[in-house]
Amino acid sequence: LDYLSGVHSMPDPRQREALIQLEVSMQTGGQMVLTDAEQQLDSLLFKMKQREMQGAAFPPAMHFFKARQLIRNSPIFSLLQKMPKGGALHVHDFSVVDVEWLVKNVTYRPHCYMCFTKDQSIRFIFSSQWPKPLPICSSWFLLEDLRAKTTNTTELDNSIMGNLTLFTDQDPETAYPSQDVVWDVFEQSFLALMGLVTYAPVFRDYYHQSLAQFYMDNVMYLELRALLPEVYELDGSTHDRAWTLKTYEEVTREFTAEHPDFYGAKIIFTIHRGVNVSTMTGVVEEAMKLQRNFPDIMAGFDLVGREDRGKPLWYFRDALSIPVERGVTLPFFFHAGETDREGTEVDQNLLDALLFNTSRIGHGFALTRHPVAKELSQKRGVAIEVCPISNQVMMLVNDMRNHPAAALMSENHPLVISSDDPAMFGASGLSYDFYEAFVGFGGLRSNLGSLKQLAINSIRYSSLTPKQQEKVLAMWQIRWNKFVSENAF
Amino acid sequence: LDYLSGVHSMPDPRQREALIQLEVSMQTGGQMVLTDAEQQLDSLLFKMKQREMQGAAFPPAMHFFKARQLIRNSPIFSLLQKMPKGGALHVHDFSVVDVEWLVKNVTYRPHCYMCFTKDQSIRFIFSSQWPKPLPICSSWFLLEDLRAKTTNTTELDNSIMGNLTLFTDQDPETAYPSQDVVWDVFEQSFLALMGLVTYAPVFRDYYHQSLAQFYMDNVMYLELRALLPEVYELDGSTHDRAWTLKTYEEVTREFTAEHPDFYGAKIIFTIHRGVNVSTMTGVVEEAMKLQRNFPDIMAGFDLVGREDRGKPLWYFRDALSIPVERGVTLPFFFHAGETDREGTEVDQNLLDALLFNTSRIGHGFALTRHPVAKELSQKRGVAIEVCPISNQVMMLVNDMRNHPAAALMSENHPLVISSDDPAMFGASGLSYDFYEAFVGFGGLRSNLGSLKQLAINSIRYSSLTPKQQEKVLAMWQIRWNKFVSENAF
Ligand SMILES: [Zn+2]
Ligand SMILES: [Zn+2]
Numbered sequence: 001l002d003y004l005s006g007v008h009s010m011p012d013p014r015q016r017e018a019l020i021q022l023e024v025s026m027q028t029g030g031q032m033v034l035t036d037a038e039q040q041l042d043s044l045l046f047k048m049k050q051r052e053m054q055g056a057a058f059p060p061a062m063h064f065f066k067a068r069q070l071i072r073n074s075p076i077f078s079l080l081q082k083m084p085k086g087g088a089l090h091v092h093d094f095s096v097v098d099v100e101w102l103v104k105n106v107t108y109r110p111h112c113y114m115c116f117t118k119d120q121s122i123r124f125i126f127s128s129q130w131p132k133p134l135p136i137c138s139s140w141f142l143l144e145d146l147r148a149k150t151t152n153t154t155e156l157d158n159s160i161m162g163n164l165t166l167f168t169d170q171d172p173e174t175a176y177p178s179q180d181v182v183w184d185v186f187e188q189s190f191l192a193l194m195g196l197v198t199y200a201p202v203f204r205d206y207y208h209q210s211l212a213q214f215y216m217d218n219v220m221y222l223e224l225r226a227l228l229p230e231v232y233e234l235d236g237s238t239h240d241r242a243w244t245l246k247t248y249e250e251v252t253r254e255f256t257a258e259h260p261d262f263y264g265a266k267i268i269f270t271i272h273r274g275v276n277v278s279t280m281t282g283v284v285e286e287a288m289k290l291q292r293n294f295p296d297i298m299a300g301f302d303l304v305g306r307e308d309r310g311k312p313l314w315y316f317r318d319a320l321s322i323p324v325e326r327g328v329t330l331p332f333f334f335h336a337g338e339t340d341r342e343g344t345e346v347d348q349n350l351l352d353a354l355l356f357n358t359s360r361i362g363h364g365f366a367l368t369r370h371p372v373a374k375e376l377s378q379k380r381g382v383a384i385e386v387c388p389i390s391n392q393v394m395m396l397v398n399d400m401r402n403h404p405a406a407a408l409m410s411e412n413h414p415l416v417i418s419s420d421d422p423a424m425f426g427a428s429g430l431s432y433d434f435y436e437a438f439v440g441f442g443g444l445r446s447n448l449g450s451l452k453q454l455a456i457n458s459i460r461y462s463s464l465t466p467k468q469q470e471k472v473l474a475m476w477q478i479r480w481n482k483f484v485s486e487n488a489f
Numbered sequence: 490l491d492y493l494s495g496v497h498s499m500p501d502p503r504q505r506e507a508l509i510q511l512e513v514s515m516q517t518g519g520q521m522v523l524t525d526a527e528q529q530l531d532s533l534l535f536k537m538k539q540r541e542m543q544g545a546a547f548p549p550a551m552h553f554f555k556a557r558q559l560i561r562n563s564p565i566f567s568l569l570q571k572m573p574k575g576g577a578l579h580v581h582d583f584s585v586v587d588v589e590w591l592v593k594n595v596t597y598r599p600h601c602y603m604c605f606t607k608d609q610s611i612r613f614i615f616s617s618q619w620p621k622p623l624p625i626c627s628s629w630f631l632l633e634d635l636r637a638k639t640t641n642t643t644e645l646d647n648s649i650m651g652n653l654t655l656f657t658d659q660d661p662e663t664a665y666p667s668q669d670v671v672w673d674v675f676e677q678s679f680l681a682l683m684g685l686v687t688y689a690p691v692f693r694d695y696y697h698q699s700l701a702q703f704y705m706d707n708v709m710y711l712e713l714r715a716l717l718p719e720v721y722e723l724d725g726s727t728h729d730r731a732w733t734l735k736t737y738e739e740v741t742r743e744f745t746a747e748h749p750d751f752y753g754a755k756i757i758f759t760i761h762r763g764v765n766v767s768t769m770t771g772v773v774e775e776a777m778k779l780q781r782n783f784p785d786i787m788a789g790f791d792l793v794g795r796e797d798r799g800k801p802l803w804y805f806r807d808a809l810s811i812p813v814e815r816g817v818t819l820p821f822f823f824h825a826g827e828t829d830r831e832g833t834e835v836d837q838n839l840l841d842a843l844l845f846n847t848s849r850i851g852h853g854f855a856l857t858r859h860p861v862a863k864e865l866s867q868k869r870g871v872a873i874e875v876c877p878i879s880n881q882v883m884m885l886v887n888d889m890r891n892h893p894a895a896a897l898m899s900e901n902h903p904l905v906i907s908s909d910d911p912a913m914f915g916a917s918g919l920s921y922d923f924y925e926a927f928v929g930f931g932g933l934r935s936n937l938g939s940l941k942q943l944a945i946n947s948i949r950y951s952s953l954t955p956k957q958q959e960k961v962l963a964m965w966q967i968r969w970n971k972f973v974s975e976n977a978f
Contacts, residue, residue, distance in 0.1 A: 010810035019840060317499055321499035321500075325498055341932075342890060355500035372515070398888060401831060404891075410857070443830075443831020445831065
C-alpha cells in the first residue's frame with residue numbers, strides 16, 4: 001500500500017481498480033477461482049442481489065419474523081436452498097424440527113399428557129399410567145381426551161405450537177420488548193418441548209427427522225450440540241447418557257444408510273452453565289469417559305444457556321482444566337461472546353475460550369471488540385460459528401448489515417454460518433441464515449466464491465478427521481458441480 | 490501471542506491477566522498514563538458506568554430521541570459536559586444553535602416573513618418590502634401580523650420549531666419509517682431555516698451563538714463545514730463567499746477576544762454533491778482561490794448531502810484533481826462511507842477519499858467492511874470523524890453498541906467524536922455524542938484515558954499547524970487538570 005504516497009495527479013484509475021480488487025480478494029471466498037459455469041451463475045446472482053437491494057423492503061434490514069415471507073419469495077433464497085451447503089456446525093438438539101411436526105405428529109400419539117403452568121406455558125409427558133402432578137403445573141390432561149372435548153382442535157394445536165417456538169405473527173418488538181423477556185420465553189418453550197422429545201420413541205424419531213430436515217435443505221453433515229438428557233419410556237424407566245449417545249449413533253447410521261449422499265453427524269455434549277462447580281466437575285469427567293467410549297460419534301464438550309445470566313467460563317476453570325491436566329482429549333466448542341455487555345466478566349468468555357484451546361467459538365458476536373481474541377482466533381484458525389437469525393431474534397442486532405460478522409467476512413476471518421435453534425426462530429436448515437449472511441453481511445461484493453468458501457469452511461472447520469474431510473469434500477464437490485451446472489444459464 | 494501454544498495445564502492466570510491488559514491497552518487511550526487524581530476520577534467513572542449498565546433502560550441501546558432525558562439525568566453525562574473536550578471537527582454551519590433560539594429570538598425580529606409550502610414545510614425571508622412569492626409556497630405572511638392574529642402564539646412557535654428540527658416526542662420509528670423519509674425531512678428542515686440564517690445580521694449572530702454553544706459545552710475549537718451561501722440584506726442585496734468567509738473570520742476574532750480560553754475556528758467550505766460536473770469544477774477553482782486568500786480561517790473543502798442519492802466522489806474525479814495537478818494546496822475533508830449500501834458505487838467513496846488524499850473522513854461508517862481503506866486510514870493517520878447520534882437518527886444503526894466505531898475504538902483507530910448537526914437531532918455541543926461513544930461504544934473498559942485521548946485526538950487531527958496545536962494542547966491541559974482536580978473525590 002506504500003506506493004500510493006507522493007502522487008501529484010489524479011489517482012491512477014488502474015491503481016484504484018487494483019485496490020478495489022485487492023479488497024474484494026480479501027473477503028471470504030475472495031481467492032476462490034471460479035470455473036466458467038460458476039462465473040455464469042455468479043453474474044446471475046449479482047443481478048439478483050442488485051434487484052434485491054433496490055427493492056422497497058430489504059429483508060436483512062428487517063426482523064426475521066417480518067422478513068421470512070419476503071425471503072421465501074426471493075430467487076436468491078431458492079438458489080441457496082438448492083445449494084449444497086456442507087455441514088451445520090452450531091445447532092441444538094431440540095430446536096431443529098418444525099414445531100408443526102411436533103404437534104401434528106408427536107402430540108397425537110397415544111398416552112400423551114399435557115398440563116398448564118402458572119406462567120402460561122405447558123408441559124408434556126408420555127405415560128402408561130396417569131402421571132403424578134408437577135409442582136408448577138395444573139393437573140394433567142390426556143391430550144386425546146382434551147381434543148375429544150374441544151370443538152376447535154386447530155385452535156388448540158395452534159396454541160400448543162405457539163408455546164413451542166419464539167416465532168410469532170405479532171410485532172416482534174412488542175412481543176419481546178427486551179433480551180430478558182425473549183430469553184425467558186425461549187427457556188419456557190424449551191421446557192415445554194422437553195417432555196415430548198425425551199420420550200424414547202419420540203427421541204429417535206425427532207433426531208431422524210432432524211437429519212431429514214437438514215438433508216432436505218442440502219446439508220450433508222451435522223454437529224449437534226446435545227444435552228444428552230435422561231430419556232424415558234412409557235413405564236417411567238429411564239436411560240443414561242451412554243444410551244442416548246448410542247441412540248444418536250444408531251439413528252445416524254440408519255439415516256446415512258437410507259441416504260448415501262448424507263455423510264453423518266457428530267455430537268457435542270452440552271451442559272447448562274447454570275450448574276455449580278461440583279456438578280460441572282462431574283460432568284466434565286463423564287464427558288471425558290463418553291469421549292473415550294464413543295470416539296466416532298462424540299466430538300466434544302460445550303456449555304449452553306444465556307451467557308449473561310450464567311457464570312463465566314473462568315468460574316469453571318478448575319473443572320475445565322481436568323482433561324488437559326490428565327492428558328486426556330476432550331475438544332471444547334465453547335459458546336462465547338454472545339453478549340453486548342461489553343467489558344463485563346461475561347465478555348471475557350471469548351479470550352478464555354481461546355485460552356482453554358476451544359476448537360471453535362459459538363457465536364463470537366463480541367469478537368470485533370476484542371482485538372487480542374480476534375487475532376488469536378485468526379492465527380490459530382479457530383472458526384467463529386455465526387448464527388445471524390439467532391443473534392437478531394435474541395436481540396443482539398437489529399439490521400443484519402450491522403452484524404459484526406459483516407466485518408469478519410470482509411477480511412475472510414475463519415467462520416462458518418449456522419442456525420443455532422432454527423425451529424425456535426421459525427427457520428429451518430441453514431438456508432435462511434445463509435441468505436442473511438450472503439445478502440446482509442456480504443453486500444453486493446460477496447459472490448459465489450463466498451458461498452463456496454462458506455460451504456468448504458463448514459467441512460474444514462468441522463471436527464472430522466482430515467481423511468474424513470477429504471471424503472466429505474469430494475462428495476460435496478460432486479453435488480456442487482451438479483448445482484452449478486443446473487443453475488447457471 | 491505465540492507463547493500460548495503447547496500449554497498442558499490450566500491457563501496461567503497471570504498470562505491471562507496480561508492478555509486482558511494487552512487488549513485494554515490497545516483501545517483508544519489505552520496507553521495513556523494517568524495521574525493519581527486522574528485514577529481517582531477514573532474509578533468514580535467506572536462505578537458510574539457499572540451502575541448505568543445495570544439500569545433497566547440502557548440509553549445507548551435506545552433511539553436518542555427516547556434516550557435524551559435519561560442521558561440528561563446521567564451523572565456520567567454531567568461529567569462529560571464539564572470535561573474539556575478539545576475541538577469539534579465535524580459540524581455543519583446551520584445545525585448548531587438550538588431551534589428555540591431561532592424561533593424565540595430570530596423570528597421575533599422585525600421584517601420576518603413566513604410562507605407554507607405544499608409539502609407542509611415553511612420558508613422564511615427578511616425583507617424591507619413585501620417579498621415576491623416563491624413558486625412552491627403560499628403567499629408570505631409577516632410573522633408579526635400572524636402572531637398578532639393568533640390566540641396561541643406558543644402553539645405557533647412550537648409548530649415552527651418542529652419544522653426546524655428532526656427531534657420529536659413521537660415514536661421516532663413511526664415518524665421516520667425509512668432512511669428516505671428521514672433524509673427528506675432533514676432537507677426540508679434545512680431549507681426552512683436557510684431563509685432565517687442567511688439574513689446578514691442573523692448570520693453573524695447565529696455564528697456567534699454557535700461558538701457560544703460549543704464554548705458552553707467546554708469545547709475550545711471548531712472546524713465548521715460551511716456552505717458559504719449567498720447572504721442577503723434587508724434590501725435584497727447579497728454578499729459573495731469572500732464576504733461570508735470574512736464575516737466568519739471577524740466573528741471568530743470577536744468571540745475569542747471575549748473568551749480568551751476559546752481558541753478559535755476554521756471553515757471547511759462545502760458544496761452539495763447534487764451539482765453537475767461543470768459547477769463542481771467552478772466551485773473547486775473558487776475553493777482554491779478562497780484557500781489562498783483566507784489561509785487562516787479556511788481549512789479546506791468537502792461535499793455534503795446524502796451520499797446514497799448523490800454522485801460518488803469518483804464521478805467528480807477531474808474537478809477534484811485540479812488542485813493537485815496545479816500544485817495548489819486544497820485540503821479535503823470528505824464525507825465518505827455514510828452508507829449501508831455495501832458494495833455499491835457509493836460505498837466506494839471511502840477508498841476514493843483516501844486516494845484523493847483526504848485529511849480526515851466524515852463518518853466512515855462503512856470503514857470496518859473495507860479492510861484496504863481501513864489500513865490506509867490507519868497507516869496514514871487519516872482520522873474518522875465519528876458522529877454517533879447522527880448515524881442513529883439517519884437510521885444507519887439502532888443500538889450504539891453495534892456501531893462500527895465500537896470496534897475501531899477497541900483498536901485505537903485514529904478517530905474523533907463529533908456531532909454533525911446537533912440542533913437537528915435535539916442535541917447540542919459534543920457531550921451527547923461523547924456519552925454515546927464512552928458508554929455505548931466503549932463498554933465498561935473504556936476509561937478516563939479514552940476520554941483524554943479523544944480530546945487530544947480532536948486537536949492532533951485538526952487542521953491547525955503543529956505550532957498552533959501545541960498552543961491549544963497547552964490551553965487544554967490547564968483546563969483538563971482543573972476538571973480532574975475539581976471532580977476527583
Ligand atoms: Zn447455541
Ligand atoms: Zn456531516
